[in-house]
Each structure stands twice: as structure tokens, then as C-alpha cells.
Amino acid sequence: MGSNKSTLQHIPNAEELMEETGFSAAHIQRLYDRFQLLDRDQMGGLRNEDFEAIPELVTNPIKDRIIGAFLSPGKDMVDFPSFVRVLAHFQPTNSKRSKTSSQEQYNSPTRKLQFVFQLYDQDRDGKISKTEMLQVLQEMLRMEETDEQLQSVMEKAFQEADLDQDDAISFDEFKKSLEKLDISEKMSIGFLC
Amino acid sequence: MAPFLSLLIYTYLVLRCSSLTAPVDPSKSQPMGSSLGQNSSSEGVPLVDVPMALGVFSVDYHHVQAPFEIVLWIMLASLAKLGFHWSGRIPAVVPESCLLIMVGLLVGGVIYGVRHSAPPTLSADAFFLFLLPPIVLDAGYFLPGRLFFENLGTILWYALLGTLWNVLGIGLSLYGVCLLCPSSLGDVSLLHCLLFGSLIAAVDPVAVLSVFQEMHVNEQLHILVFGESLLNDAVTVVLYQLFESFLRLPSVSGLDVLLGGCRVLVVGFGGLFVGLFFGLVAALTSRFTPRVPVIAPLFVFLYSYLSYLTSEMLHLSGITAIVTCAVTMKQYVEANVSERSNSSIQYFLKMWSSVSETLIFIFLGVSTIQDVHMWSWLFVCATLLLCLIWRGSGVLLLTAVVNKVRRNKVTFRDQFIIAYGGLRGAICFSLVFLIDDFPKKRLFITTTIIVILFTVFVQGMTIKPLVDLLDVKRKKRALPTVSEEIHSRLIDHLLAGIEDVVGYWGQHYWKDKFEQFNRKFLRRFLIREEQQNRSSILRVYQELERREQGADRETVHPLLPEEMDSIRRILSRNLLQFNSRRPTYSRHTLHHDRALQRHSSLGERDTQFVFLCAVCAIGPRSISQDSSIPEEQTAPQHGPKKHLSFDIENEKNN
Numbered sequence: 001m002g003s004n005k006s007t008l009q010h011i012p013n014a015e016e017l018m019e020e021t022g023f024s025a026a027h028i029q030r031l032y033d034r035f036q037l038l039d040r041d042q043m044g045g046l047r048n049e050d051f052e053a054i055p056e057l058v059t060n061p062i063k064d065r066i067i068g069a070f071l072s073p074g075k076d077m078v079d080f081p082s083f084v085r086v087l088a089h090f091q092p093t094n095s096k097r098s099k100t101s102s103q104e105q106y107n108s109p110t111r112k113l114q115f116v117f118q119l120y121d122q123d124r125d126g127k128i129s130k131t132e133m134l135q136v137l138q139e140m141l142r143m144e145e146t147d148e149q150l151q152s153v154m155e156k157a158f159q160e161a162d163l164d165q166d167d168a169i170s171f172d173e174f175k176k177s178l179e180k181l182d183i184s185e186k187m188s189i190g191f192l193c
Numbered sequence: 194m195a196p197f198l199s200l201l202i203y204t205y206l207v208l209r210c211s212s213l214t215a216p217v218d219p220s221k222s223q224p225m226g227s228s229l230g231q232n233s234s235s236e237g238v239p240l241v242d243v244p245m246a247l248g249v250f251s252v253d254y255h256h257v258q259a260p261f262e263i264v265l266w267i268m269l270a271s272l273a274k275l276g277f278h279w280s281g282r283i284p285a286v287v288p289e290s291c292l293l294i295m296v297g298l299l300v301g302g303v304i305y306g307v308r309h310s311a312p313p314t315l316s317a318d319a320f321f322l323f324l325l326p327p328i329v330l331d332a333g334y335f336l337p338g339r340l341f342f343e344n345l346g347t348i349l350w351y352a353l354l355g356t357l358w359n360v361l362g363i364g365l366s367l368y369g370v371c372l373l374c375p376s377s378l379g380d381v382s383l384l385h386c387l388l389f390g391s392l393i394a395a396v397d398p399v400a401v402l403s404v405f406q407e408m409h410v411n412e413q414l415h416i417l418v419f420g421e422s423l424l425n426d427a428v429t430v431v432l433y434q435l436f437e438s439f440l441r442l443p444s445v446s447g448l449d450v451l452l453g454g455c456r457v458l459v460v461g462f463g464g465l466f467v468g469l470f471f472g473l474v475a476a477l478t479s480r481f482t483p484r485v486p487v488i489a490p491l492f493v494f495l496y497s498y499l500s501y502l503t504s505e506m507l508h509l510s511g512i513t514a515i516v517t518c519a520v521t522m523k524q525y526v527e528a529n530v531s532e533r534s535n536s537s538i539q540y541f542l543k544m545w546s547s548v549s550e551t552l553i554f555i556f557l558g559v560s561t562i563q564d565v566h567m568w569s570w571l572f573v574c575a576t577l578l579l580c581l582i583w584r585g586s587g588v589l590l591l592t593a594v595v596n597k598v599r600r601n602k603v604t605f606r607d608q609f610i611i612a613y614g615g616l617r618g619a620i621c622f623s624l625v626f627l628i629d630d631f632p633k634k635r636l637f638i639t640t641t642i643i644v645i646l647f648t649v650f651v652q653g654m655t656i657k658p659l660v661d662l663l664d665v666k667r668k669k670r671a672l673p674t675v676s677e678e679i680h681s682r683l684i685d686h687l688l689a690g691i692e693d694v695v696g697y698w699g700q701h702y703w704k705d706k707f708e709q710f711n712r713k714f715l716r717r718f719l720i721r722e723e724q725q726n727r728s729s730i731l732r733v734y735q736e737l738e739r740r741e742q743g744a745d746r747e748t749v750h751p752l753l754p755e756e757m758d759s760i761r762r763i764l765s766r767n768l769l770q771f772n773s774r775r776p777t778y779s780r781h782t783l784h785h786d787r788a789l790q791r792h793s794s795l796g797e798r799d800t801q802f803v804f805l806c807a808v809c810a811i812g813p814r815s816i817s818q819d820s821s822i823p824e825e826q827t828a829p830q831h832g833p834k835k836h837l838s839f840d841i842e843n844e845k846n847n
Contacts, residue, residue: 133679137679
């Protein structure tokens with residue numbers, strides 16, 4: 001939309017970000033504007049409170065997991081590059097980049113699946129345990145089902161997905177259970193292309 | 194059924210009475226208003242002698258005739274509505290509008306049989322001034338604002354260009370048809386055809402609403418069709434008046450056409466500004482109502498109606514005005530007025546619009562029975578066919594262009610619904626009566642009625658099965674597994690959340706600017722002092738509270754969990770129960786939510802799935818423990834559970 005690379009000079013590492021994530025200069029600019037808008041105390045990073053201030057996000061049942069996904073472990077502030085990297089996961093997969101191998105692109109199907117996997121796997125042990133799945137179900141479905149029903153839903157899901165019967169779903173099992181779903185189409189936000 | 198029958202019998206008796214109490218000549222009036230006077234109607238009722246003594250009992254129908262008949266009609270309409278919903282199955286197959294028209298036909302036939310003259314018709318004035326405004330006001334007040342403005346470009350594209358395409362297409366091709374058959378249709382000129390095209394091409398919001406209500410369509414589609422039907426009023430009004438004035442002019446020059454084009458803009462924007470003006474004044478007035486809360490709802494109705502009347506007076510688009518007025522004043526009025534007044538406003542709007550709509554359809558049926566028909570197979574069939582063809586082609590073409598710019602593409606299924614769901618209704622009917630008289634006017638009237646009946650009955654009844662057929666054909670794969678469903682839902686929530694984080698692009702800039710302007714000036718000016726500090730977060734909590742209360746009232750009965758295999762049955766049964774109670778979108782829902790919108794905008798999923806998402810998006814309980822809403826601005830209170838995952842992560846990494 002008119003902005004070219006020279007106007008991005010006030011954004012640190014803009015060119016590297018563009019290379020890394022595949023966003024165009026216009027997108028980086030817009031993301032930066034949005035980042036500035038969200039960063040109310042102008043600390044150069046988004047904290048939990050900044051996310052909480054987004055009114056529509058407050059009503060989202062998995063809000064905390066989403067916010068947690070932005071924050072890298074150990075930090076409590078999201079800086080602009082991390083912000084952009086997380087959002088890069090949501091680009092449609094058939095965007096035009098082909099510089100790096102497809103496995104490293106943020107918006108490859110595998111990376112998208114990894115992102116979702118980490119929403120479940122809050123303790124980052126590489127497996128979804130029964131407790132973690134039950135927690136997610138409770139967050140999403142609390143108004144509708146009783147706990148016993150959620151328990152049975154979770155058991156059923158584990159039955160289907162847990163192929164090696166170790167009471168935990170690894171990333172490969174997760175990937176397999178979603179193979180019929182077109183993840184690259186589903187997990188894309190159209191206006192990010 | 195009994196009240197309905199008794200009403201019919203009562204009506205019949207009253208009608209017989211009224212025919213006997215024909216207006217008495219003043220020169221011959223009896224002192225006590227005795228009822229059986231000189232009968233000048235065409236019925237051969239014999240004169241009856243009445244003793245000249247003091248009458249102990251008399252019937253003076255004429256004294257109360259006008260309000261009495263109005264009340265009877267409204268009563269008939271309401272009882273008919275009750276009757277339909279008594280049987281659960283009929284409204285599912287036959288849309289309410291069809292049933293009402295049939296009742297109208299029945300009543301019209303009865304009246305014709307009794308009086309042997311035409312039954313009362315729906316006068317254009319009564320329709321435009323009394324029956325139409327409540328419906329449009331109700332629609333405007335409950336318009337999902339954000340969805341509407343997001344899709345505004347597409348809606349305007351369909352409304353303006355689509356209507357123009359339809360009008361010119363139908364008008365010109367009808368003229369071609371008339372040329373083909375000069376013997377019977379020779380005196381229908383080009384301008385007449387264009388005039389006819391302008392009134393028959395417009396999609397009618399009343400008819401659309403009533404049919405779509407029973408058809409569970411996703412919000413985006415609903416807003417496209419409905420928004421189009423609202424906004425094409427501007428084009429219709431202008432073209433109709435344009436062609437009518439062209440008909441009166443001795444000749445038409447290019448300048449006149451150009452001026453006509455300017456008129457579209459004037460009419461549209463004029464209506465918009467009138468609506469804005471009255472909306473803001475209404476908002477300001479509502480600021481001063483806390484001492485007299487009882488009349489607060491009245492201002493809403495008065496100002497809206499005033500905006501409609503003013504724009505009608507100036508020959509601007511009344512529908513645009515009233516919709517703009519409602520949309521403008523809504524947020525300020527809701528903030529200023531007490532909770533009970535808010536409920537009253539909503540309740541009365543729904544009630545009035547419901548009555549209006551019912552009356553319109555009944556009168557459509559009644560007015561069909563009259564003496565003014567002129568039939569021509571060629572003309573009628575050609576019109577029907579051309580309407581369908583031009584609408585279909587228009588939608589296809591426009592969508593092809595607009596899909597390049599939209600992020601949520603309009604799918605083929607959606608296009609079919611838009612094209613096939615373009616129903617005509619009472620607006621066309623009233624407009625055709627307003628045409629200056631010319632030899633073939635009766636033909637036009639008949640054709641209009643046939644087109645309306647066809648669209649409402651045939652298209653209205655068949656659209657749902659056809660859409661289901663289309664859906665069935667596209668269900669390629671088997672039912673998803675439980676894991677897939679869970680993960681899908683999670684992803685939907687995730688995407689909704691990410692979209693909220695990123696904000697809206699495109700409209701984002703203007704939306705942001707408007708919000709700033711709103712916060713700095715409008716809210717401060719138009720909302721009462723105490724209410725201004727309510728942050729948007731507080732409003733969100735109120736929203737959540739309302740949803741929770743709503744969800745409580747509709748709690749699904751806990752079913753005993755059966756074996757593992759029937760988990761799916763449990764889930765789908767819950768969904769079906771929820772399904773039957775709350776359609777995806779209807780005029781009666783007061784709030785929509787993000788996951789639902791995200792889900793449905795992809796357009797491909799099972800409708801049941803969508804409902805479950807609607808429930809999921811109703812946030813968890815733990816947000817506010819007590820049900821009272823804090824008056825002052827407080828930070829959000831979180832239950833301990835919600836922070837569990839986040840804290841664990843923090844703990845582990847600290």
C-alpha cells in the first residue's frame with residue numbers, strides 16, 4: 001500500500017524479518033502500527049495486560065493459551081520480531097516464497113501443526129497428556145457438558161489418536177490424527193497474504 | 194383453532210352487519226341511530242320497518258367502523274400466526290409468509306363472497322407510511338453492526354450495481370418481448386417496461402427476512418442478502434420516480450438521464466444524512482431521560498419515524514434514513530437508558546414489526562382477489578423467467594468481480610442462495626398501484642401479484658430443500674473423528690483470537706479513527722455523565738453476563754453417558770437440541786460472537802458444528818463470581834483456574 005523498504009528504517013531488523021517470515025513491507029508496516037497501538041505503555045513489548053486490553057480477545061475461551069503462545073518461555077514481554085514470527089504461522093501456505101526450503105517456512109503445514117500442538121502441550125514436554133487435553137476441553141466446552149461427559153470425550157479422543165498406547169499423544173500421532181484436515185487452508189488468515 | 198374459528202364467524206357476522214348499516218343519508222337519519230336504515234349497497238336486503246319508539250338496544254357500527262376493522266385485521270393476523278406455530282411441523286416446510294398469504298386469500302375470498310365487491314386493498318399510503326417503517330426500524334436496530342460494515346462494500350456493490358443490472362435487463366428484455374407480440378402488448382412503451390422493471394427488480398426486505406428466518410444461513414450470507422434488500426431501496430426509489438417523471442415529460446434527453454444519475458446519489462446520501470441527524474438528536478435526547486424513564490422508549494420510536502417521514506417528504510430514501518437512524522442512536526441510547534427501558538424498546542420493536550409483517554402478507558393475499566386483473570400468458574411468463582435469469586446472471590457476474598477483493602469469498606452455495614433468495618414482496622405491490630393510469634396498468638398489477646406469489650411460494654418453499662441438496666452433494670468425506678472435531682474447534686478459537694490481536698486491516702484505519710472520534714467527542718456529548726466511564730471491558734462483561742444467563746436458561750439436559758461408541762451420538766444430540774432452539778442467525782439474536790463468525794465465514798462446515806462453536810464462545814464461568822455488575826471500573830477478576838496453564842508455564846521457567 002505504498003510503503004517501500006526505505007520507510008521501514010525505523011523498524012529494527014525489518015529486512016531480516018521480511019526475509020525470515022515472508023511478509024511484505026506493507027505488512028510489516030501494518031503489523032508495526034498495530035504493535036505500537038497495542039503497546040500502551042510504549043515499553044517496546046507487549047505484556048499480558050496489553051493483550052488483556054483487547055476487548056474481543058477477552059471473551060475467547062482459550063485466551064490465555066493464545067497469549068502464552070506469543071510469549072516465549074521465560075519472558076513476560078513480546079517484542080516486535082517475536083510478534084511477527086508468531087503471526088507468520090498464519091499465512092496461507094501457497095504464498096509465493098521459495099527461497100528457503102519449505103520445511104523452514106513459518107507457514108508450512110508442519111509448523112502450523114506444531115503451533116497448535118503447543119497450545120495443548122503447555123508444559124512443553126513434547127506430548128499431550130490426558131490432563132492437558134481435559135483442560136483444553138474444559139476451557140472450550142464448560143458451559144455445555146458436564147465433567148463426566150468431557151472425561152468420556154477425552155477418553156474417546158485418546159483412543160482414536162494414541163496409537164502406541166502410552167497415554168500421551170506425541171506430535172506424530174497428533175499429526176496423523178489431523179491428516180484429513182486441510183490445515184494449511186483452515187489455519188490461515190486471508191488478509192495476511 | 195377454536196378462537197380462530199370463532200373470530201372468523203364473528204368477522205362474518207360483523208361484515209353482514211356492516212353491509213346492513215350502510216351510510217345513512219343525513220336527511221333521513223333517525224334520532225336514535227337505529228341500524229336498519231336505507232340500504233344503498235348492491236345487496237338486495239329488504240327494508241325493515243322499525244318502531245319509532247325509544248330504542249333500547251341498537252348497533253351503531255359506523256361509529257367505530259375504522260378502528261374496529263383495523264383491530265379485527267390485526268387480531269386475525271395475530272391469531273393466524275398463533276395457529277401456525279401451534280403445529281410444529283408446518284412452519285418447517287412452508288414459510289410463514291406463504292401461510293399468511295393463503296389466509297389472506299381465504300379471507301379475501303370470504304369477503305368477496307359476502308359483499309360481491311372487491312375487498313379492501315392495501316393502499317399504498319397505508320403500506321408505506323404505517324406498515325413498512327416498523328419492520329425496517331426493527332431490522333436496523335438489530336443490525337449486526339460490525340458484520341454490516343465489514344461487508345458494506347460488497348453489499349453496496351450488489352445493491353447498487355445489481356439492482357441497476359436487473360432493472361435495465363428486465364426492462365429492456367420485456368420491451369423486446371412486447372415488440373414480439375404487438376397485437377396484445379403493442380401499447381406498452383419502452384418507458385413503461387423500464388418502469389415496470391424498476392419496481393419488479395427490487396428484492397424486498399420483508400419477504401427475505403421472513404424466509405431466511407426459517408432457513409439457517411450463516412451470518413455473512415444473511416447480512417449480504419438483507420443488507421442488499423435494504424439498500425437497494427435507494428436505487429429503486431430513484432429509478433421508479435425517474436421513469437415516472439420521464440413518462441410525464443414530452444421527451445427525454447441525455448441531460449435528464451444524467452440528472453437521474455445524480456439523483457441516485459442525492460437520494461441515497463440524503464437519506465443517510467437525515468437518518469444521521471435524527472439519530473444523533475435522539476441520542477442526545479436520551480441523555481436527559483433518567484428522570485422520566487417511562488417515556489424513554491418513546492423517543493426512540495418517534496425520532497426514527499420522524500426521520501422516515503422527513504425523508505419521504507423530501508423524496509429521499511426513507512428506508513436508508515430509518516436504518517441509519519437506528520444504527521446511529523443505538524449505542525448511545527443503550528448506554529443512557531435503563532435496562533428495563535432497553536428491554537421495552539427491543540420488545541416493542543419486535544412486536545410491531547411482527548404485526549406489520551403479518552398484516553402485509555395477509556393483505557397481499559386479500560388484495561389478490563379483485564376485479565382489476567388482466568391476464569396475458571406471454572407477459573407473465575416472460576416476466577417470471579426474466580426475473581430469474583437476470584438475477585442469477587447478475588449475481589454470478591458481480592460475485593466473480595467482488596471475490597477478487599474479498600477475503601471471505603462468496604462461495605457458489607452462497608451465490609445460489611443470494612440469487613434464488615431474492616424474493617419480491619409488498620413494496621413492488623404498492624409501487625405498481627401508484628403508477629399513473631394507462632391501458633395496460635391492470636396487466637402490470639396482475640403480473641406483479643403473480644411474481645410476488647411465485648417468489649414467495651415457489652422460491653420460498655423450495656429454497657431450503659435445494660440448499661440442503663447442494664450441501665449434501667458437497668459432503669465428500671465421512672464424519673470427522675472426535676479428535677478432529679476437538680482440534681478444529683480449538684483452531685477456530687485460535688484464529689478468532691489471532692484476528693483480534695491483529696485487528697482488522699482495510700477497515701482498520703477508518704474503524705480506529707472512528708472509534709477515537711467516538712470516544713473523544715460523541716460519547717462525551719451524548720452519554721450521561723455517570724455512564725461514560727464504563728470502559729469497553731465492562732461492556733464486554735455485561736455481554737458475557739447476558740450470555741451466561743441466556744445459556745443458563747437453555748441448559749441442555751445432562752444425558753447419561755453411554756458407552757464409548759455413542760459419544761458421538763451424545764454430542765450430536767446435544768447439538769440438535771441446541772439447534773432447534775437457537776438458529777444460527779435470526780432477527781431475534783441480540784449478539785453474535787467471533788468464533789461463530791470465523792467458522793461460518795469459511796462457509797463449508799456443518800451447521801451443527803457452528804452452533805457448538807456458538808456455545809463454546811460463551812466464555813467460561815469463572816470470569817465474575819457474582820452476578821452483579823460492578824458500577825465502577827474494575828480490573829477483570831479471573832477465577833483461579835484460568836491462569837493455571839499460564840502460571841504453570843511461568844513457574845516452570847522462573
